[in-house]
Amino acid sequence: MTDIAKPSRRKLMLYAPLAVAGVAGVGFWAMLRGLGDGSFNPRGVPSALLGKNPPEFSLPGLDGIDLPPLSSPDLRLFSKPVIVNFWASWCMPCIVEHPQLIALQRRGVPILGISYKDREADARTFLARHGNPFARLGVDAPGRVAIDWGVYGVPESYVLDRHGVIRWRWAGPITPEVMTESIVPLLRSLESA
Amino acid sequence: MRRPLRLAMLLLAAALPAFAQSADRLADPAAEARAREIGRELRCLVCQNQSIEDSEADLARDLRRIVREQVTQGASHDEVVRFVHDRYGDFVLLRPPVRLATLLLWATPALALLGGLFAIWRLRRRESAPATELTEAERARLAERLASDRFGALPPKRESAAQDTGEPRA
Numbered sequence: 001m002t003d004i005a006k007p008s009r010r011k012l013m014l015y016a017p018l019a020v021a022g023v024a025g026v027g028f029w030a031m032l033r034g035l036g037d038g039s040f041n042p043r044g045v046p047s048a049l050l051g052k053n054p055p056e057f058s059l060p061g062l063d064g065i066d067l068p069p070l071s072s073p074d075l076r077l078f079s080k081p082v083i084v085n086f087w088a089s090w091c092m093p094c095i096v097e098h099p100q101l102i103a104l105q106r107r108g109v110p111i112l113g114i115s116y117k118d119r120e121a122d123a124r125t126f127l128a129r130h131g132n133p134f135a136r137l138g139v140d141a142p143g144r145v146a147i148d149w150g151v152y153g154v155p156e157s158y159v160l161d162r163h164g165v166i167r168w169r170w171a172g173p174i175t176p177e178v179m180t181e182s183i184v185p186l187l188r189s190l191e192s193a
Numbered sequence: 194m195r196r197p198l199r200l201a202m203l204l205l206a207a208a209l210p211a212f213a214q215s216a217d218r219l220a221d222p223a224a225e226a227r228a229r230e231i232g233r234e235l236r237c238l239v240c241q242n243q244s245i246e247d248s249e250a251d252l253a254r255d256l257r258r259i260v261r262e263q264v265t266q267g268a269s270h271d272e273v274v275r276f277v278h279d280r281y282g283d284f285v286l287l288r289p290p291v292r293l294a295t296l297l298l299w300a301t302p303a304l305a306l307l308g309g310l311f312a313i314w315r316l317r318r319r320e321s322a323p324a325t326e327l328t329e330a331e332r333a334r335l336a337e338r339l340a341s342d343r344f345g346a347l348p349p350k351r352e353s354a355a356q357d358t359g360e361p362r363a
Contacts, residue, residue: 045238048282117251143255150280152238152252 037177047158047169048150054084054158054166055148059138062115064124070112070138076164078135081190082110083183084158085134086146088118089126091154097173101133104179109187113137116146116154159183161190217258219265228264231273232257236287244287 034040054072061069068074075082085101087094105111113134115123120139127134140146149158152171159168168186170178219225229246235256237248245253245260256277263273277285289295327335 045284046282048278048280143252147252147255147259148280150282152281 037181041172044171045152047166049158049166050169052166053164054160055145057138057145057148059114059140059145062123062137062139063120065127065132065137067132067134067137070114070136072164074112074136075160076162078110079162080110081162081167081187082112082160084112084114084149084160086114086116086140086149086151086154086156088116088154089122090118093173094126094155095130097155097157097175098130098133100174100176100179102131104183105133105135110135114145115139115141116151117141117143159186159190161193217254217261219261224261224264227270228257228261231260231264231270234274234287235260235277236285238281238285 031040031042035042054075056072058071059069061067075084083101083104101111111133113136115137118139118141123139138145143151146156149156155173157170157174158166161167167190168182170182174183219228232246233244235245237243237245237250237253237256239250239252240248243253245256259276260273263276268276274286283289283295289298291299
């Protein structure tokens with residue numbers, strides 16, 4: 001067999017692996033950047049409820065806290081976009097995202113909290129220590145309402161438009177980057193719509 | 194001395210999943226078998242590479258309970274899977290549905306096989322192609338090159354001699 005490789009073919013053999021490595025490198029760099037600023041979550045799962053109304057539910061309030069309870073009709077009560085936030089006092093990332101929730105509340109965004117699988121006393125202590133960003137608060141001790149929403153961990157946040165339709169879901173803490181890059185622009189576009 | 198201890202720990206670790214499941218197991222073996230068959234198709238979204246039957250995660254335990262509740266209430270296999278699928282989306286199914294978006298996923302084994310067959314076919318065709326004789330012009334060029342080699346002599350007989358001149362040197 002005398003298969004004389006043509007020069008063009010040899011060049012291809014030389015540059016093709018380089019090109020593959022280059023593309024892989026750029027992809028890897030983009031991934032690392034996304035991991036760094038929180039816009040890429042390798043474990044993220046798209047919500048099955050996007051564009052839909054959340055399932056009907058009715059949750060009791062938290063005893064000893066002056067906040068109304070939460071049930072599904074309340075989601076349309078504000079006639080503006082709202083944020084639904086699943087949290088727990090035992091969840092470390094919830095502490096990380098708490099200042100951002102407080103900031104959103106100061107901007108006038110109604111934040112509806114759902115306390116997930118928590119002891120009531122612990123939830124009260126958490127709110128006393130870190131501040132209360134919530135307009136309403138429901139207690140989901142068995143975690144069944146969370147399952148109806150497709151929640152698979154805390155914290156998890158949803159943005160609903162004024163009609164109560166789920167427009168965005170974030171699994172993980174709301175970092176300052178998530179806030180400026182995702183939530184604020186989304187709220188602005190929903191409010192003007 | 195240490196070996197029996199290590200063995201005991203290993204056995205204990207192996208038995209842990211059994212403990213995890215014993216807490217919420219149905220009394221009726223047939224219903225339990227059905228529930229388990231459903232649970233094995235559902236991904237635990239916390240650990241992501243285990244089914245809810247195998248996982249120790251809190252959410253997996255809750256979902257195992259929900260599956261068992263529904264099985265006890267007489268829900269069919271598909272009804273229970275649909276219940277979880279409606280809430281958690283395609284990712285929760287360990288066997289993804291065949292759809293336009295998942296077509297490539299399902300077709301990959303067939304495509305890889307076809308690609309391999311194509312590569313084999315090409316290689317074989319190349320091998321069976323008759324070795325082409327050098328043309329008169331090429332022969333002349335070769336002789337010229339060899340003569341201008343600074344050693345001034347023909348190299349020892351080598352099959353690859355032709356290949357070495359395949360690429361023009363600067």
